[in-house]
Amino acid sequence: MMQTVVDFAYEETIEQICHLNWPGLGQEDTIAAAWAYYFFSVQFRENLQIARILHPADEKLQDLEREECDTDNLSPWPGVAQPKEKLDHDEFMHRVLALTPVPDSKRLHFKAAGDRYLRMVRQTDATTRALSIASYEDGGLERVFRAMLTSPASEDPLLRGFRHFLSEHIRFDSDPTQGHGAMIRHLRPDDSILPLWVGFKDLLLELVPNLAPSGHIP
Template identity: 90%
Template sequence: MMQTVVDFAYEETIAQICRLDWPNLSQEDTIAAAWAYYFFSVQFRENLQIARILHPTDEKLQDLEREECDTDNLSPWPGVAQTGEKMDHDEFMRRVLALAPVSDAQRSCFKAGGDRYLRMVRRTDANTRALSIASYEDGGLERVFRAMLTSPGSDNPLLGGFRHFLSEHIRFDSDPTQGHGAMIRHLRPDDSILPLWVGFKDLLLEFVPGLAPPGQTT
């Protein structure tokens, strides 16, 4: 079988996330994956804001920030956002999670794991965090979101909101000339960002152990 050649190790980590057992998740597991993604969305916003600080005159980054922060491009959504209501995308995810409350014990577990993950990200240097945005927006997250959407559908309102978030972001990112990837492609990530992708994969597996059953390799 022909081996896929990748330029950087982080690209293989993206592929590993996509190969996780998304199609066989239970509803509870998919909710847990949404919680994991919420914490990722927090660091995404922070990393984008860092990129803006490092490149204050970059008009493409300004455009991307307008698409990801204080925006109504995910509105409306029942129970989350009114027509025309603007918010950061991680705030949209925070509200989505409230559509199907979890137990206090599970919430505490998610918060502890998410806080550990965010502390790891926040220890990373600013330039690396800024560069990560290019890998997220220029194909990385689009591939991950398509994999996540292979999980079983449900009439659960939280999962409906999460699927809306994923589907819309695929639309935002995928246009080759006008999409979010095109806005960030001039930044050139390298394997300095690998720990951020590995941290995301580890967070998913911590929250959703069923993504990688015993004996399954990624």
């Protein structure tokens, strides 16, 4: 079997996330994965805003911000967004999580883990945080989202909203010339961003232990 050739260690971490046990998740597991992704979406928005501050005249970054922040491109969605309602994408995810409440003990666990993850991200220097956006938008998240969508479908309202979020972002990112990846490709990340991807993988495995195949954590 041919192995994927990677130029940077962070790309190997993306591959590890994609090869987690997504098809074997139950409904509660997938809800926990949606919570983990919500915390990722918060740092995504923050990192994009940092990139905009560092590159204020960059028109492609301006375009990307319009697609990710204060936008109606995920609207409408039942119980989450009205027709033409504009939201930051992490706010959309925050509202999605409210569609299916979880027990207080589990919610507090999710929030504590997510807060630790966000503290780690926020201690990272601004240039690295800005560069991470290129790895997210130019193929990294598209691959992760496709892997997440191999988890069993459900009629649970939260999970239906999460699948809508994932499917639409694949559509946003996948066009090679007009998609979100094309808007960010001129920024070239390196392995300074590795801890951000490792942190996301660790958060997923903490909130969703069943992602580790046969109990093995890569």
